[in-house]
Amino acid sequence: MSESMLVRASRDGDQFHYLWAARRALLLLNPLSDLVAVTIEGAATDEFPGSKQVEVGEQLIDIAEYYGSTDLKSASLIRYMQLKHSTLQVDEIWQPSGLEKTIQGFAERYAALQAELLDDSLNGKLEFWFVTNRTISPKFVETIEDASAQKESRHPGDLKKLEAFTSLKGERLASFCRMLRLDGSQDNYWTQRNILFQDVAGYLPDMDVDAPIRLNYLVNSKALSENATSPSITKMDVLRALRTDEAELFPAPCLVEEIAQAIPRRQEQAIIRSIIDAPGTPVIVHADAGVGKSVFSTRICQNLPAGSVGLLYDCFGNGQYRSATGYRHRHKTALVQLANQLSALGFCHLLIPTVNADSSSYVRAFMHRVGQAAAMIRATSEDALLCIIVDAADNAQMAAEEINEPRSFIRDLLRQPLPEGVRLVALCRPYREPMLDPPPYAVSLGLDAFTVEETAAHLRQTYPHASDQDVAEFHRLSSHNPRVQALALSRQTTLPDMLRLLGPNPTTVDGAIATLLENSIANLRDASGAPEKAQIDLICAGLASLRPLLPIAV
Structure with missing residues (x-):
């Protein structure tokens, strides 16, 4: 040899x-x-x-x-x-x-x-x-x-x-x-x-x-x-x-905060039951601004069958979804984040982003991992589910269209066949639901504003001795809207003063925010000297000219 x-x-x-x-x-x-x-x-x-x-x-x-x-x-x-x-x-x-x-x-x-x-x-x-x-x-x-x-x-x-x-x-x-x-x-x-x-x-x-x-x-x-x-x-x-790092593996962490004392909604159990009873069918939950879609999204997982796993994806990102450094609508971002949350739980391999992969490749890789994870979850309990929840899905499509990208990840995800034991939920505003281009068989469910009983529970978290009359007035002046109520309660004033600031007419979300800003600026100008007042006005003018983080009607 x-x-x-x-x-x-x-x-x-x-x-x-x-x-x-x-x-x-x-x-x-x-x-x-x-x-x-x-x-x-x-x-x-x-x-x-x-x-x-x-x-x-x-x-x-x-x-x-x-x-x-x-x-x-x-x-x-x-x-x-x-x-x-x-x-x-x-x-x-x-x-x-x-x-x-x-x-x-x-x-x-x-x-x-x-x-x-x-x-x-x-x-x-x-x-x-x-x-x-x-x-x-x-x-x-x-x-x-x-x-x-x-x-x-x-x-x-x-x-x-x-x-x-x-x-x-x-x-x-x-x-x-x-x-x-x-x-x-x-x-x-x-x-x-x-x-x-x-x-x-x-x-x-x-x-x-x-x-x-x-x-x-x-x-x-x-x-x-x-x-x-x-x-x-x-x-x-x-x-x-493999040309990646930890930041690229988890590019869009969820910024939706879980509220420890969130008010249980009257519709909560019925909507979640509809989600559970929708095998192979995406579910869209729609509600007006401030009604509590994000809070509700954090409560879905708590009410699924024992052994279930829930993934919450946050398309809004505290308003950064329109920032070039904070895009959350792309397949490479959203599906990598969701897949790697599954991987962190031990249900599948990591999904490592690459330079040349297209949207279809990310969808295929993600759905393969979803199928693997669902099978493992159901191996422990036949009734257990893997529930994927996409909050502010309409914001993802808005961000895509704003930079001339025709499809956000949620549009493609809504049309994917769902493996057995998987549920997909997207939350959006009612008038933006067509932007998601959901399939005709998708289940559409509405989340209403607070009932009087829910308003009472919310008010009495801050004012335990509020009377039924106080509750009724608070309910009317806040337009039953949880976000308006939360803004009013955050002022940390007496109950009569809080109600007076809301009145005399019912307040909308936009009105509540405008009033809060106006009062804050007025207090700041009053506490400052003459030179500072002019500077405050200039700062406010500069801020008003910036591109808004939140879409506004024009």
């Missing part, structure tokens, strides 16, 4: 090593794995912070995985791996003699670490893996199993070899063998490369042939001398290799 072929076979082994490590590094993206670092060619350099590191057996460590922490005392699990790949001898079985140096080195590192930790036990915290594409002697594997269980060995001759390799017997041998895993018959490096491409594709909205190459390069670079003092790969390293 030529020397060049031996060199090529050795290179195959390197590729097997890097590809295997790249696939393991993807586990860093799993929010439930507790994996914090993967090291290449050796252990982490901070296993014993502030102390000299243990070097015994380190030459055997091709990959190490650290769960919880890279500090050995704090880690929940540390896994050392040696990888061996054969191109020319793939059909030959690994015999005990071929494993002697590996097992001996692992045992020596086990003893050295145990001596360093003194009273801290490594049982359940440490694992030693030998991974290969060749078959490992079944008899030797059985010998290790028997030793770990302290059973009479089925292969006494192999037991003697194992004792000689480790220099351990009895309980100490059993303890070590419980940490030892021989993992043979793995896929060769060519198949590992194909699997890596599939694994990476599972995180992306479309095919990106360069992404697995960049991830493999990251592993390769960590094996070089330039990274001898920093061999660890972290979640951030993997995200950078």
Whole structure:
């Protein structure tokens, strides 16, 4: 056999090593794995912070995985791996003699670490893996199993070899063998490369042939001398290799505040029951400004069947939805945010945005994850639902049209077939419902303003001794509108003064805001000196000329 072929076979082994490590590094993206670092060619350099590191057996460590922490005392699990790949001898079985140096080195590192930790036990915290594409002697594997269980060995001759390799017997041998895993018959490096491409594709909205190459390069670079003092790969390293970061994974966090003492609505149960009873059908809940759509959106999840999961997406974003830095209407923003909220709960892979993916790719990737999540949720309880709630959906379409983009994500989402166990709810104003272009079979439900009983509960949260007459007057002057009522109650004045400020005629949302601003500016001008009054007027004029965050009638 030529020397060049031996060199090529050795290179195959390197590729097997890097590809295997790249696939393991993807586990860093799993929010439930507790994996914090993967090291290449050796252990982490901070296993014993502030102390000299243990070097015994380190030459055997091709990959190490650290769960919880890279500090050995704090880690929940540390896994050392040696990888061996054969191109020319793939059909030959690994015999005990071929494993002697590996097992001996692992045992020596086990003893050295145990001596360093003194009273801290490594049982359940440490694992030693030998991974290969060749078959490992079944008899030797059985010998290790028997030793770990302290059973009479089925292969006494192999037991003697194992004792000689480790220099351990009895309980100490059993303890070590419980940490030892021989993992043979793995896929060769060519198949590992194909699997890596599939694994990476599972995180992306479309095919990106360069992404697995960049991830493999990251592993390769960590094996070089330039990274001898920093061999660890972290979640951030993997995200950078895939050209993203934490901010892009969660680009539009929900800014809708949950109100602890929200008034339960008379219609609440009926509307939520209609949502539950609408399989495969999107539901649109419409209400006028200030009626409480956003508050209601936070209460839907609280009343779903046991075991259900709700996702709330906020299209409004405290008025920033029209800002170039705060767009929330695009598929790349909304569907990535929702998918990764599901991922954070452990129901699916992350959805990592890419440069070239189009809207259809994001919808397909998102709906695939929704189907996965719904199946997992229903596996626990048949009645459980995955409910996706989109608040201020009309604002998303308005923002899209304002910058000449024909469709926001909600238009496409409303027309997607919903998997079993999934409910989709969009909230908007009544006259803007046609902007969403809902399918003809969509269920449309109206949310009314406060009833007198709801107004009474709202008023008495601030004024416990308010009379029925006070309630009736407050109900009339506020036009039954929860937002008008909330603005009036926020003035922190006496009940008679608050009612007087609302009267004598019923107040609208726009009127309440205008009155509040006028009073605030008047108080500010009155408290300031003459020079400051002119400056206040100039500031108000400047603010009035700015582009509004909220749409206004013209």
